Amino acid sequence: MLARPYATTRPGTFDNSTVAGVLEYEEHDLASPTSDKNRLPTFTPTLPQINDMTAVSNYTAKLRSLASAAYPVAVPLIVDREFFFTVGLGTHPCAAGVPINGSTCQGPNGTARFAASINNVSFVLPSTALLQSHYTGMSGGVYASNFPFAPAHPFNYAGTPPNNTNVVNGTRALVLPFGAAMELVMQDTSILGAESHPLHLHGFNFFVVGQGSGNYDPASDPARFNLVDPVERNTVGVPAGGWVAIRFRADNPGVWFMHCHLEVHMSWGLKMAWLVLDGSRPEQKLPPPPADLPKC
Numbered sequence: 275m276l277a278r279p280y281a282t283t284r285p286g287t288f289d290n291s292t293v294a295g296v297l298e299y300e301e302h303d304l305a306s307p308t309s310d311k312n313r314l315p316t317f318t319p320t321l322p323q324i325n326d327m328t329a330v331s332n333y334t335a336k337l338r339s340l341a342s343a344a345y346p347v348a349v350p351l352i353v354d355r356e357f358f359f360t361v362g363l364g365t366h367p368c369a370a371g372v373p374i375n376g377s378t379c380q381g382p383n384g385t386a387r388f389a390a391s392i393n394n395v396s397f398v399l400p401s402t403a404l405l406q407s408h409y410t411g412m413s414g415g416v417y418a419s420n421f422p423f424a425p426a427h428p429f430n431y432a433g434t435p436p437n438n439t440n441v442v443n444g445t446r447a448l449v450l451p452f453g454a455a456m457e458l459v460m461q462d463t464s465i466l467g468a469e470s471h472p473l474h475l476h477g478f479n480f481f482v483v484g485q486g487s488g489n490y491d492p493a494s495d496p497a498r499f500n501l502v503d504p505v506e507r508n509t510v511g512v513p514a515g516g517w518v519a520i521r522f523r524a525d526n527p528g529v530w531f532m533h534c535h536l537e538v539h540m541s542w543g544l545k546m547a548w549l550v551l552d553g554s555r556p557e558q559k560l561p562p563p564p565a566d567l568p569k570c
Contacts, residue, residue, distance in 0.1 A: 278321055280330055282470045282514040292321065327470070327514050334511070335485060341503035349481040349504055350455035350521050357448070357456070358424040358490070360431060361471050361512050361534070361544065362463035364389045364396070364441035382466055389542050390534065391441040393422045396543030397533075398445050404529040404547055409560060421448035421546055432488045432515045435465040441543070448546065450524040452553035457483075459490050460510075461517045468515035471539065477530035477548075479506050480522035490517040509535060524550045527560040 275295045322329035341347045365386035368379040381387040389396050400407075400416045407416040429436050450456065458480075462468055481504040486495060499519060512518050533545030552559040 276319055276321055279324060280326075280470075282325055282327060283467065330470075330511075331485065331487065331513055331516070334482075337482070337505040338500075338503045339481075339506055347481070347503055347506070348523070349483065349501055350457075350523055351501055352455060353457040353521065354454040355450065355456050357458045358492075359392050359458060359460045359546075360394065360425050360463050361392055361460050361473065362390070362469070363439075363466040363539075363542070364391050364394070365439045365466075366396075366443075367440065386440070388466075389441045390539045390544035392532075392544060392546045393425050394427075394441050395421065395444045395446055395546065396441045397545045397547075398443050398543065400445050404445075404447065404549075406563075408529050408549060409563070417445045417447050417547070419447055419449045419549065421446040423448075430489065431461050431463045432468065433464060435463065439465050443543070446546070447529065447549040449549045449551065452524065452527060452551050452558055454524045455521065456524055457519065457521050459492075459517055459519045460512045461490050462512045462515055464515060470514040471512045471544065472509055472535040473512055473532060474509040474535050475522075475530065475532045475548075476508075477526045477528060477550075478522050478524075479508050480510075480520040481506055482510050482518060483521050484519040485513060485516065487513060487516040490519075495519075524548070525553075525558075526550060527552050527558065 275297060276292055277295075278292045279289075339345065339347045365381055366389045367386050368381070379387045391397075402416045404417055407413045413419070427436075460473060462471065483499040483501060483504045484495060486498075495517075496519075504521075510518055510520060527550045530548045530550065531545055532548060533540045536544075
């Protein structure tokens with residue numbers, strides 16, 4: 275068994291060599307002599323290149339759920355809310371008086387530092403926990419409930435990037451009613467280079483119903499969605515220069531982060547928060563914090 279990393283960015287400082295492992299299976303066929311097994315051929319797989327996006331897309335597109343009576347697929351067939359998120363990098367201008375390309379302002383063009391965003395909003399962690407603020411009803415000054423449903427200014431996402439690559443800072447949440455069926459399309463952008471982003475959602479599993487290259491087309495791409503046996507995940511890679519579509523039901527009240535699992539991108543702000551409201555029944559409401567919860 276052979277394996278190697280997959281990376282769509284410029285070569286980094288990680289070990290990109292091939293790793294090998296040997297699997298030994300427990301013997302069940304005692305009638306088969308060992309000499310026969312020694313004559314069996316050894317197959318060595320041919321691995322794709324470290325940045326082979328086509329190989330990765332072809333593989334992930336084949337993933338399926340079992341969709342059986344024992345493992346049913348509860349993908350929402352009718353959605354109540356549709357969202358379109360751009361996912362990618364951006365810039366922040368260097369602060370006045372900060373040395374260009376100094377230790378605190380290193381960026382792509384000598385006048386800005388790196389940032390990352392979802393729908394051009396670079397998330398800023400608050401000093402008070404989002405869940406605490408929501409539960410106590412004291413969200414004022416902690417977060418805003420106006421995260422954008424779609425980009426404010428559409429552009430050719432997978433093509434030539436806009437001249438202005440600056441993002442805005444914000445601590446914003448997107449509010450969902452309990453039980454709403456969600457459809458989210460996440461589109462990679464070419465700003466500072468197209469790149470695959472592994473997006474992880476806390477609090478939920480979701481179904482990956484579609485993916486593709488280039489810009490998402492809402493007129494034609496939904497017709498190719500897999501609503502029969504889509505794979506169920508809590509993390510999905512947004513293809514470099516492409517898009518991925520997921521569906522889930524917002525049936526877990528609380529505040530839940532969704533973020534890129536590349537640590538540096540998350541530190542640059544590539545994250546956001548979903549706020550799921552309480553349902554009508556007691557078991558659909560956010561429980562209080564435990565009595566022994568440590569206080570800061």
